[in-house]
Amino acid sequence: MSLDSDIIVDRRRIRRKLTFWRVMAALIAIAAIAGFALIATPGAPGTFVSAGSIARVQIDGLIRSDSDRTRALELLEDSQAAAVIVHINSPGGTTAGSEQLYDSLTRLKAKKPLVVVVEGLAASGGYITAIASDHIIAQQSSLVGSIGVLFQFPNFAELLKTVGVKVEEVKSTPLKAAPNGFEPTSPEARAALDALVKDSYAWFKDLVKQRRGMDDTQLEKVVDGRVFTGRQAIDLKLIDQLGDEKTAVTWLEEQKGVKKGLNVRDYKLEPRFSDLPFLKTAASVTLEALGLGSIAHQIAQTGVVQAVDRAGMDGMLALWQPAASN
Structure with missing residues (x-):
């Protein structure tokens, strides 16, 4: 026992x-x-950046409004990073989202030296983002531009007619919820959409003219919606220099007085x-x-x-x- x-x-x-x-x-x-x-x-103390480093911010894919991204960039303003390099590879996105990102980077640039590097693509809203910087660098084969505004919508009116379906509606005014895709677009609705597009397009052109220091003749050469290679874009004043991240670091050191030899560290905007x-x-x-x-x-x-x-x-x-x- x-x-x-x-x-x-x-x-x-x-x-x-x-x-x-x-x-x-x-x-x-x-x-x-x-x-x-x-x-x-994002932006918390020690977030991959320090007083002895340059923050690398990546803007990829479609650009939409994003309050978390805005908050992260605001926190980067108050961080100890010596400078910021923004890498862009984006076909654009919503006009409002691109404007929001442009404004965030403009505020960030007011507090820290900032330079943009176009990796593969900075088109439309991606280019709106790029011109927040005073200096844009792109590779020779990068694509930039596509200065213009687009409003697209599908129209199923003929298909519905074929299958014998009719959508009924009651609305307060003829332009409410127009166009709706279930009926032919009326001349009034098309005119209203055209006014929206032209107003946004005018804003986009004025922004490019102001930020890139172009006169009217120079502006007209680049605002027809085309994209341009980096080699073409430098002659058209859409970018400032050909190169990559090393080129951006050199520019920061020589033009903005950033200390030489600093490491470039990722600053995550939306880590999960x-x-x-x-x-x-x-x-x-x-x-x-x-x-x-x-x-x-x-x-x-x-x-x-x-x-x-x-x-x-x-x-x-x-x-x-x-x-x-x-």
Whole structure:
């Protein structure tokens, strides 16, 4: 009996130690996750930029209104970054979103030396973004321009007529919700849209003329909606210099007095937990330590955000996901 009692006592002691170390591991991992998340938050202290570095901001894809992006750029204004290099690779987007981004970069430029590097494309709204800078650099084969405004909408009137469907409506005035795509566009509706396009186009042209220092003759050569290569754009005053990020750093050093030899570090405008492999690993370790291995496996396969989202879904689900790799 004494031997059995000793075994039981030893087992309980081992269990207590195991529980203690599991809790400690969980606390350490949680603290690490919280600390790294703080660092990775847009504009938070230590966000990949410091007093001894140049911030690299990436503008990719379609440009839309984005309050998080605006907030991140505002925080960059007050950071310790010595300067900012904005890389643009965008076909444009909404006029309002492009104007919002232009305004944000203009405010940022007022506080820090800023230069734009066109990687592959800065067209339409992407070019609106680029001209926020006083100096634009592009590669020889980059495409810039497309100065113009477009309003497109599908019209299904003939299709509906073919299938025998008619959309009925009651509206306060003839131009309410026009065009609607279910009926031929009236001359009045087309004229109203034309006025919108022309007004936005005039704003775009005036912005280019002002920011690029063009006269009317120079402006008329570039505002017909075409894109131009970097080689063409430099002669047309759409950009200032051919080159890449190294060219931008040299310009900052020579023209803006930025200290030589500074590192260029990424400044994330919209980081997500799922973009950070460390967080995925830390979360998995935490859950393994607490004995929640199945959830840890799900995080390892799908990422923190997806695992949390799925954990919050109740009821019957019809959910497709890629098969987990072996």
